[in-house]
Amino acid sequence: MSKQSTKSHETINSEGLFQLEEPHGRSLQDIEKSLYTGFIDKAYPSTPSLRPRLIINNREKHQKVLLTIQGELSSCTQFDIAVAFITRDGIASLLQTLLEASQRGVRGRLLTTNYLHFNEPEALETLLDLPNLEVRILEGNLHTKGYLFHHAHKTINLIVGSANLTAQALSTNQEWNVQFTSTENGELVHQTYADFNRMWESAIILSPAYLMHYEKEREVARTTAQWTELPPVPQPRFPVYEEVTQEGELIPNTMQAEALQELFALRHRGETKGLIISATGTGKTHLAAFDAKACNPKRLLYIVHRQTILLKSMATFQHVFGRNEHISFGVVGGGRRETECNFIFASISTLAREDVLSQFARDHFDYIIVDEVHRAGAESYKKVLDYFNSKFTLGMTATPERTDGQDIYRLFDYNIAYNIRLQAAMEAKLLCQFHYYGISDLTIDGLSVDDSSDTRFLTSIARSRHIKEAIDTYSMHEKRKRGLIFCRTVVEAKELSERLNTLGLKTLAVTGEDSETVREDAIQRLQSDQRPDMLEYLVSVDIFNEGIDIPNLNQIIMARPTQSAIIFVQQLGRGLRKAKGKPFVTVIDFVGNYDNNYLIPIALYGDTSFNKDRMRKMMVAGNLVLSGESTVSFDRIARQRIFRAIDDARLDTKALFKEQYLKLKAKLGQVPSLMDFAIAKEYDPLLFFKKYDSYPALLMGFGEIPRETLTKTELCSLRFLSQELANGKRPHELLVLKLLAKHGSISITLLQSILEQDYHFIFEQQAFQSTIRLLNNGFVKQAARDSYDNLVYVRMQDDGISASPQFLALLASESYRNAFDDVIALGLYNYRTHYDNQLRQPNSLVLYEKYSRKDVCRLLNWEDNEDSTMYGYKIKYNTCPIFVTYHKGEEISASTDYDDKFLSPELFSWMTRSKRTLDSGEVRKILSQHESGLSIPLFIKKHDDEGADFYYIGQAEYIKGRERQTTIKDEAGKDLPIVNFLFKLQQPCENDLYTYLLEQAQQ
Template sequence: MEQQQLIRKIENSLYKGFIDQNKTVSAQFKPKLLTNKHHETVLSTILQELKTCKTFIFSVAFITEGGLATLKTMLYDLKQKGITGRILTSTFLNFNQPKMFKELLKLDNVEVRVTSEKGFHSKGYIFEHQDYYSLIVGSSNLTDSALKANYEWNVFLTSLESGEIINHFKNQFEDAWDEAIPLMEEWIANYKQYYELQPFVKYATSNTLELNTEYLTNAFAESLAIQPNKMQTAALEQLNALRATGAKKGLIISATGTGKTYLSAFDVRSFSPKKMLFIVHREQILKKAMQDYRKILGGHEDDFGILSGTSKDVHAKYLFATIQTISRDGYFRQFAKDQFDYVLIDEVHKAGAESYLKIINYFTPNFLLGMTATPERTDRFNIYELFDYNIAYEIRLQAALEEEMLCPFHYFGVLDYEKNGLTIDDTTELRKLVSSERVKHIIEKINYYGYSGDRIRGLMFCSSKEEVHELSTTLNHEGLKTIGLTGDNSQNEREEAIHKLNSGELEYILTVDIFNEGIDIPFLNQIVMLRQTQSSIIFIQQLGRGLRKHDSKDYVTIIDFIGNYKNNYLIPIALSGDQTMNKDNVRRKTVNTDYIQGVSTINFEEIAKKKIFDAINNTNLSTLKTLRDAYTELKNRLGRIPFLIDFIKQNSIDPEVIVGYADNYYNFILKMKESIPSLTEYELSVLGMFSKEFLNGKRVHEILLIETLLSDESISRESFVQRLKEFGTYADDATIHSVENMFSLKFHVQNDVKKYKFKPVIEIVDGHYQFNKEIQESLRDSNFKGYIEDIVKCAYVKNEKYDKTKAMTLFEKYSRRDACRLLNWPHDDSSTIYGYRAKHNTCPIFVTYHKKDEVETSQAYGDEFLAPELFRWFTRNRLTLDSIEVKNILTYKEAGMKIHLFTKKDDGEGTDFYYLGQADIADGSAKNEKMPDGKGNHLSVVTMNLVLEQPVHYDIYHYLVEE
């Protein structure tokens, strides 16, 4: 960036920050307060600065393993680019644990020193960029809580190298650095001896004091009564409310690790049955469930009994049975049908099996409770119908993390082993999966990303039984202590392996087809995924193995080895819980992972992230099977044919995806083989038009008019304008004419006019808007009207993410056609825009940032970002500064023309572009240049620098510019 321009921007930003907050300046250099509120965390800012820095220095008194974990992926990527940094820390108050110092030594590109400065309590982060420095200083230590969750105060400032403040901080750092001790293994060993001698008080990762449990007597610990957590309390209230309606069945949907067993025990205690039956699918968890119940219910030991292959305590008041045993005719028929007042079924998503149905249809309890983390079924069996559609309570992964009911996790998406440009994929042979090179790669990654706790207790998910055994053998040869377990191993062998994992005799259990669910290993502190993601359900089940809280860990590390798998797109879907199958949503959930709650983080190595983008681009997310499965799941849950708005409310498929597949929802329902009242050909064309044009909610004006005319026969132009103003949106004449052109069909190209049957949908009669006569007649049919109302409801919800005060919202996505409509062009000229077009006092510019390799050289323009708010743009070739087309653009201010910039990463993103806002042409930046035509000649072209009204968000910016 030009030095004088940079100086002006920093001067302006300081003016805004310290003199006048109303001054309009570049957001890139604006001073700000970082508090971890409103989606801008200290962590996200540090990651943004690291991504663009030349080097960095941290001066922080306190560091935790979790805090380091949040930066490890970024530091690894910086290492690949040759970027180094320094960290200065301390032993102040014995906060920093010896193991954390060992983690620091793993950072090859970071030099670490430890100061002995008395009372060292600094918290500062300095980043050196190409032309300037940035600084974060305030209250945040390098802990995961301080970086992401705690309410903190940190000031973010920008300075030139000659600035006094930045030099003061740097000089202070250098003075302390020169006197500090380089971090080495020997120092850590000595510190560990000293650290372990310190009695009574240790610091927790949440930066709060906790008593060392060795000072708590057993009697005191046991006297602490088990109380329902927040989720359990709410669920118990809803269960009681459900039974108060006379319901005899209820379904609990609760993420793994949120305490479903305790919840059911609390409810049984409240219900006070004379006899209870608890059914599970594996004997391994029977004893644990019974122990938990005893803690809650109390009573005599003989009140509790097990019915399984090895135990037959059929007379127990509280009977815990495996489905395999009790479903045998010789067992369940020895009980009277009404013998149990209360029956519970764990992992009830399996209840479609004949064994479960046999039991459910036989017993007639006063209440039947089903519990599951994943009610979704692939065999279309309706679990919800089985429980009379009574969902007593539901809490999924995101909500459970937000409520701090689960152990936090740090997920790392890493690139699987790559050789000669080839990465592990669906067809990779076993010998390559267990080759010494891949094994060394695996060990390198699991060591680098580490674990929380005193020793590793890991679980690895492999792709086949053969890989389980071969890989276990190879890892053992490399010095690890592992065992391979599959469905061929007995229950006793599994329990013995889990015991050895906890005691330290084993470090890892490798598996393929077991441990996905129905097993409780709360001390797991590392989950390793060495297989492609087959489904988001299985992904969450496997990740969930480590999410139970345990005293031995502060978080769980998830390491996902990402190869060239076609299903990689499922990873962001699973982590975010976003089931819309909208490609843009999935990309955003890969780029920006702020949706994950609490101190948990999601991190992708850059190359691994590219594999996910490739999978998104190359996969059809809206296949008939995908849509049918989502439809069936939602219909099963609701007990009726869903409306489009139901898909939004239930976080299912995006309605735009559905109508994109079938033109309108009526057609889609027919494809689902439903019997529904028929619509006329014209009614279908109206549904198609409203679905295509207005369902996306990108402009609220048309939605408001449709909604009004659904209840009122007509509305005057003046009253409609007033309604728009009351809604809080703009209502200028040009926009009103644009809305009228949409409904009169004047805006549309001939093919669309033909598709919409050549009839204006809304007419203007005596200054009043009204539907045409045919639509008015059709609306007398509540069925047709219901489809229109459904579209309106969806459009309103979708419109919520858009700025109602402006035609287009920064960083949302729009097509060329959207731009024509929203910029109030009278006609759809999108087919003639190509890269740009100056028309109607606007000039929308559309840039595909990464052109395809096969694009002709003469079309391979070098458009590029020079900075997040500065874009170097190429006109069409064969133009010069003297060309009329170029002169029209360069005189945009005098002509009152506004320039709008849109860009997308590549053609894999389809027809939509990110809107980067209005742009000005930097003074004096327009130049005549030459570009090759691929035939040995050069073509004239004009380049100029576009200055954006706001810098592009760093996550979108880096997504766009990186290969």
């Protein structure tokens, strides 16, 4: 520490804090205040991002140690890490972030140990590949878990605690780690570095030669008796069911046990059909065997699509049923006709033949099971299912949705006995964890792989090398690679396989042209470690999407565009079965300039709402969305391509509306309501209102209800409710209408009580007046009033409010009342789901949710909607909402190309309109904010392609003395006066959104 900075510690300021100087723009006083808050008084005001904090894994609170480490690596200028234990899955969680740090030239040191020979050699070898990282091994007992990250302004973030570089420590274990910010002259940082450097100097440099030596030592240790006393390398739970008797009897896993209860209840109600929807790898075949055992049928039929899984399915049943002299197992298919057995496992192609099917009486089987039942729309399945009349028929699938118009739900009388999709199965730890890497596909001379790329480009030497290099990077020195590579055409599969073989991989193209025998042999070569002709990868188009069982698959390579979220999940699911010695599966997705890239976040995160803002949120939140140790990473270009695809996607077309509507109708077996869509999370029903005035208008357009069902006035009222209130951004209007529809009139006291107790709002007169104004046809513009038929809903009384005669007349219609209840319920559901949380501010705005200018006018209780005259900001009613488009389009005029930007997550530099000076009236109002209490909510959107809505970033407070008058040039190059303010946010912008907003789009 310099003499000058040492002297600054000798002065105590008026707040009782040491007076410190500023190092290059960041106030040392901010750091000191944050330490005071963290260690002395939690109520003391300070910068939240600088405060000491506990870093833990807590799914309920959306916290992961991984996210903190990723954030630090993404923003630091240098880092030093000392940890005892490192595993492949731990490095896999951070690999993309480490690669990008190296690409930025960030240098790092990592110190670890050979203690207990715990560290996995593949993980250490992967670290050796990183050019800007030096790794050293301290021989002996090292238990430190510390991370130091250098940042700009000579500050260092130090994290010390319990977290090693393992996937469990980074994502799921109970860990305690403390993070705090220090200057580079801080005593604790100096002590930490002194000890780090002491160990570093005595440690051995990790090199290929040392790694060979370490591997040999580790292998010796593993073969000795003492190894059993050492901590094992973490493995996933295996298997998903447990052996509980000496005879090896199986009991159901969590999912299976719940499904069995539902199936029992279904049959108890007298139903004869049931549908199980369960993610691949969760044990559907075992579930069917458990249920069949509970039913104890005399004769059972199990139908499969592919010959290859007949014997595996039969073996599962034999294991579950055990030895039973009354049960004989037989196969019908593959040349076998064992029709005399009472438990028959049949391929549909053989069973559907007339000469085979006619051998059985229609009531021959008590229990029929149809595997991969989403194929049951085919004529062969229809023929078989129409022929038999069993006591119970069970259908099983991971993906019941069809693209050919077939209604699988109807085939099973809409009896969905159990539904566990990929995300739920991951949360239940029924599947293997995965690490997904979305990387940009090849670009040559400015041309990149896109939807129109021909086979010559897709199978070029350059692209083959690109794929091979990515496999080498993200395989992380996997000793035995077993993967599926999915391509778009048969020709591409064959040629790409040949190219990859010349580059040293062991691959084989397997297509629909190959026989079952050829496919089965290829699978055996992939699974085996003994065959001299063993394979590392099978290259195919779509034939391995389903119907195969290769538990030890450890890689999925997607070298094709994502045309369907269903197919994406099917292909991903191929690798998610658990297997001994398989801690996770690596997924490499080559992201080209594909129109359907927006389907990637839908498939990965399981949100099928088709809401663009939710897609962006999933991309921004990333690994917070996933449960367990699984991670999703994108390189910069791939990430931008996905965001661009989201921006460009047309997800509110009438054709898509009808597709989603018919899909949910098929699932429910009846016309769905708006709330059916909301609860099913199949499609965001708010999107309907972009093309249709209301949901009944949509149903009329689809011919589902007669146009005379509702009168013009009733439709106008439903248009008002749908367009103004269904988004649920404030519950007040919805609640008033709901209460008036039920009671006719209510007291202000009752409304206040319900708002405060059930909706967590403090009753405010301004918000109440705003609510009544909107319900009485105020606030909105005249054109909107006319389209809403100038209806008035509320009458004021001395002690409360009552329903207007117009409203009461509307409620007298059953058709209107049903539609009214539905849209009100949707609005309140949306409020509960998106806006009733700890991020909500007193003014009804919720941090990081999106709002239009019109929304903001209403939520700030303005008398009228003034969105058309608001532009970048407007001061009214002691509020000044500011709207910023962070990356402005090239077409913007020079006089409005304001340099608005973040300086840090809590500091924002903002410019007024041009032709403003420090003496301008609106500028003086902002300058008097501290005296007047002027509210300045800040809203930002990344660019205009995102639409008209802005993220609410929070309340801004201008920093006194940092305002300045400057100039901006107009189109003619003339200087125009303008005022630049520096705002401090009440709460720093969350890291993921901050990074997203600042990130420039790919040129």
